[in-house]
Every structure is written in structure tokens, then in C-alpha cells.
Amino acid sequence: ELKVEQNPLFLSMQEGKNYTIYCNYSTTSDRLYWYRQDPGKSLESLFVLLSNGAVKQEGRLMASLDTKARLSTLHITAAVHDLSATYFCAVAGTYKYIFGTGTRLKVLA
Amino acid sequence: DVKVTQSSRYLVKRTGEKVFLECVQDMDHENMFWYRQDPGLGLRLIYFSYDVKMKEKGDIPEGYSVSREKKERFSLILESASTNQTSMYLCASSQGGSGNTIYFGEGSWLTVV
Numbered sequence A: 001e002l003k004v005e006q007n008p009l010f011l012s013m014q015e016g017k018n019y020t021i022y023c024n025y026s027t028t029s030d031r032l033y034w035y036r037q038d039p040g041k042s043l044e045s046l047f048v049l050l051s052n053g054a055v056k057q058e059g060r061l062m063a064s065l066d067t068k069a070r071l072s073t074l075h076i077t078a079a080v081h082d083l084s085a086t087y088f089c090a091v092a093g094t095y096k097y098i099f100g101t102g103t104r105l106k107v108l109a
Numbered sequence B: 001d002v003k004v005t006q007s008s009r010y011l012v013k014r015t016g017e018k019v020f021l022e023c024v025q026d027m028d029h030e031n032m033f034w035y036r037q038d039p040g041l042g043l044r045l046i047y048f049s050y051d052v053k054m055k056e057k058g059d060i061p062e063g064y065s066v067s068r069e070k071k072e073r074f075s076l077i078l079e080s081a082s083t084n085q086t087s088m089y090l091c092a093s094s095q096g097g098s099g100n101t102i103y104f105g106e107g108s109w110l111t112v113v
Helices: none
Strands: A004-007 A010-014 A019-025 A032-037 A043-049 A055-058 A061-066 A071-076 A085-092 A097-099 A103-108 B004-006 B010-013 B019-025 B031-038 B042-049 B064-070 B073-078 B087-094 B108-112
Touching: A004 A085, A010 A019, A019 A032, A019 A085, A032 A071, A043 A055, A043 A061, A071 A085, A085 B042, A097 B042, B004 B087, B010 B019, B019 B031, B019 B087, B019 B108, B031 B064, B031 B073, B042 B064, B042 B073, B073 B087
Parallel strands: A010 A103, B010 B108
Antiparallel strands: A004 A019, A019 A071, A032 A043, A032 A085, A055 A061, A061 A071, A085 A097, A085 A103, B004 B019, B019 B073, B031 B042, B031 B087, B064 B073, B087 B108
16 A cells, blocks of 8 residues: 655744755655645645656755655755745555645744 | 636535535546545545546545546535535546646535534
């Protein structure tokens, strides 16, 4: 059974600091997704990682994928308040997409 | 842009009522999904469909059914709503096959009283 675990579940950080969110999954998959959700809103696609060693960056966010370790990371550089949201990783199985429990990020001014 | 539209944003229903949640996508996607989202539990897959009239159970199908009579429309049905089905329901779609990016609707907040 495909399982996806994220940590931490909650993250409160100061503006300007760096931090990493981790996403572990239980079975082989070479497709991993990161989504952002603002309060009361739906999920917005951030990154699609399609192969081992893939790295993608958008602004202050950088995502990477290590399929051998079954691990993806979402690194936040010099956080700003606008990055406050909940971040989900998801792994593609056969037709199914399994999501982690989410990391609720709060960036403090 | 892909658009996934959920017809009802906020609903309040009574225990035992039959509830229909409708979802329409405009990108000719083969795959459609229904998830529910609860605090601390993330998104859990209820049902998905990879073709018209086809449906597959997800991880938590109990108490739900679905209908996909047309490619663009995927309906979630609560035959007899219960209070533990109070949740946010998210519809999503993706291109055919596996591993394509899925796109979400705005969500439907259902409260069962």
C-alpha cells in the first residue's frame, strides 16, 4: 500500500530564515508533486518531479526528488510572509494520487 | 487554463438526507477524482474514474457512491448523510494514464447536522 508521510506537520518560522519540508513515501514511484493550499482555498500545483535527481525552483521554493531514498524535499529560502500556507506532497500510483498529511507553514514577521 | 468546477461551495444538510456533489471539468480529461480533506488527515481518496461509466474505489469509499455518465462530469453521492461526513470535498481531474498533474476544483464545504 502506498503511503506518504510529511514532516513536520506544523512549522512556524521567522522571515528571512531557511527551512526544509520532507516527504517520504513507501513504494517505488518516479513522479512526485508539490501543492500549495491557502486557507479556505483549493490546491495549487507547485512542482512536478518526474525522475530521480530532479530539482525544480520557483522563487524562494526549491523541490528535489531522490527516488532511491523515496524522499522529496521542499526547501524554503529566506522565507517571507506570503509563503504562509499548507504544503502537500503527493505520489502517483496506478491511476491514484496519494497525498501526505500536509505541512502547515506560518512565517512570522 | 484547466478549470474544474464544483457546483456547490457550501452546503448544510440534515442527517439521512441524500446529497449530490457535482463536478465538471473543461479540459477533456479522462481521469477524475473525489477527495475529502479533514484537519490532520490530509486528502483521502474516496473514488476515482478513468473513463466514462468506469469507477474505482479509493481508500475511504464507505458511505459514498459516484456517477460518471459523461466524460466531463463526475458526481459524488452520499446516500444517507451522516455527521461524520462533514468535511471539505475536493474534485480533481487529470489527463489519461497515470502520473499526470491533477487539477483541483475550489472545494465543497459540507456540514451535516
